[in-house]
Amino acid sequence: MGSSVTATCPCGQNTEIMIGGGMNNFMTTCYFPCFCGNCNAVVEANLLDRQMTCPHCKTNKIIPYDDPTLAGETGKNVVIRWNVEKQLGRDLILTDGNYRCPQCDQMTLRFMIGYLLWD
Ligand SMILES: [Zn+2]
């Protein structure tokens, strides 16, 4: 079962993103928040897609939010950990630290666990 996170920033960025995959597609689907410099937004992309693209502008220049270039200060707490070691060779982890915001380009974006549950 998947869950969701919200990405918020003082500049007004506020997006809810699904994480992971459902019961039937967890081998091929793993949603995760990504940075799209084209849309200046946090977007939801399937990291297990061979051609990972932004769902809005279709660019492939998106960066998953577990990339070190997007992380500022690492938080003490893990907001979400998604086990895709088999598929991706790494676990996807988001902490409650600061991340680069695609809208204002400051290290002030934060992730919180969302309320949406889906499968
Ligand atoms: Zn985009």
Ligand SMILES: [Zn+2]
């Ligand atoms: Zn911002």
